[in-house]
Amino acid sequence: MFKLLLIEDDSTLFNEIKERLTQWSYDVYGIQDFSNVTQEFIEIKPDLVIIDIQLPKFDGFHWCRMIRSHSNLPIIFLSSRDHPTDMVMSMQLGADDYIQKPFHFDVLIAKVQAILRRVYNYNTDNPELKTWCGATVDYERNVLTHDMGSIELTKNEIFILKLLIEKKNKIVTREELINSLWDDKRFISDNTLTVNINRLRKKLDEIGLGVFIETKVGQGYMAIEEEAL
Missing domain, CATH: 1.10.10.10 (Winged helix-like DNA-binding domain superfamily/Winged helix DNA-binding domain)
Structure with missing residues (x-):
């Protein structure tokens, strides 16, 4: 079972996303302290992170930088802001994908599945x-x-x-x-x-x-x- 860390402060949206992802047998974790995201990330050790841009204390870009200093695991950004620069910034910080709110849950699930399949299941005939x-x-x-x-x-x-x-x-x-x-x-x-x-x-x-x-x-x-x- 893959562990997903969902960094989202909107409790209603968090519960909706968690419910949908749990139906696909993903183990979904949330953040308890938005001033200490990095430590919770280290403790949870997720396989993939889904992170909102607008968060209390510090924005998602900040926490993406912090996560990237510890791990190269896949990251998906969520955003309700309609700014092309947000997508560019997300990718420059090392995000694997970017989803604009509001979104269809099937799109999110498809992206999560594709990234996990690519990152953890692809094999190569070439030596390491x-x-x-x-x-x-x-x-x-x-x-x-x-x-x-x-x-x-x-x-x-x-x-x-x-x-x-x-x-x-x-x-x-x-x-x-x-x-x-x-x-x-x-x-x-x-x-x-x-x-x-x-x-x-x-x-x-x-x-x-x-x-x-x-x-x-x-x-x-x-x-x-x-x-x-």
Whole structure:
């Protein structure tokens, strides 16, 4: 049974979401003290976090940063605010998805199922360690190690990089990436993929590898080997 942490201060909405998710055999936890979310997160050790942006004490962005300092587990943001910048900020902080309120519960459940399936159930025929452009890619630990240092990636980021490396020097279309990442593209904004790609590139830039992920305008993206430049 997967453990889900639902960080939502609206008790009515919390109970509705918990009831729906419990029907799918998920173990749903809430927050007792909204000034101490990080400690409760550490104690619960969830497999996935669903977090509202508007919370008492500190907003969801703050707690996402705190959670990301401890774990790369999947995070879904909820928001009643109609600001595109909220989605961009969520993705830049390492969220795996973003849902606008009000939403249909079937959409939330579909997203939760897709993320859990992708993060915890996907297998690869490749070894856990792979080399690319002089870096060692550890798919098990979500870490890239290079002479210039090491970086940690989120589940979405490592999955995108894995798909690109598997087809290195070949174009992977945006549609292929979206379908592989989120299963049902009806629930996904095209901008979500762009934000994830940009976030991946920014981290790769820290160890000098961002240039090796190329954008093919109108087509998709391509991971190239260093000698191909």
